[in-house]
Amino acid sequence: MKKWYHLLFVAICAAVLLVLFSAPEVTTPRLPADATHADRKGYPACPGCHGSDAERAMPEDHLLSTGSVAPNHLKCYFCHKPQED
């Protein structure tokens, strides 16, 4: 009976790995490799240059209707990765 559980465990691990490896490529725009974007965790500074009237504005879904950054988009570096990572 024990053997059966081991097999099940291995099967579940294989399934998890398969899901992880077949995940799609990152499509979120990466940070430009310049000095401005070197401190990628300095997220309080980001909206100043990427507000809705900026040249390279954040998409609508980053902002609340009040114009401030949505809580789930505050930490830019969660999604916007450096060029090579």
Ligand code: HEC
């Ligand atoms: C001093 C102004 C300035 C600050 C501060 C700044 N950015 Fe930018 N950012 C720009 C400009 C200008 C561009 C577009 C030019 C370029 O691609 O180099 C850009 C481009 C980007 C892009 C790429 C967009 C694309 O089309 O690929 C992302 C993502 C980004 N910024 C995120 C951030 C994040 C996150 C922060 C905070 C860590 C930040 N920016 C801080 C000015 C700024």
Ligand code: HEC
């Ligand atoms: C939950 C993930 C997530 C977070 C957090 C996030 N972004 Fe984004 N961002 C995206 C995705 C996905 C896109 C591209 C899709 C789109 O245009 O809607 C994008 C697009 C952008 C663009 C437009 C790039 C272009 O090509 O025009 C800018 C600028 C940007 N984000 C800046 C920021 C800044 C600044 C922050 C932090 C205040 C931030 N993002 C936080 C996921 C995120």
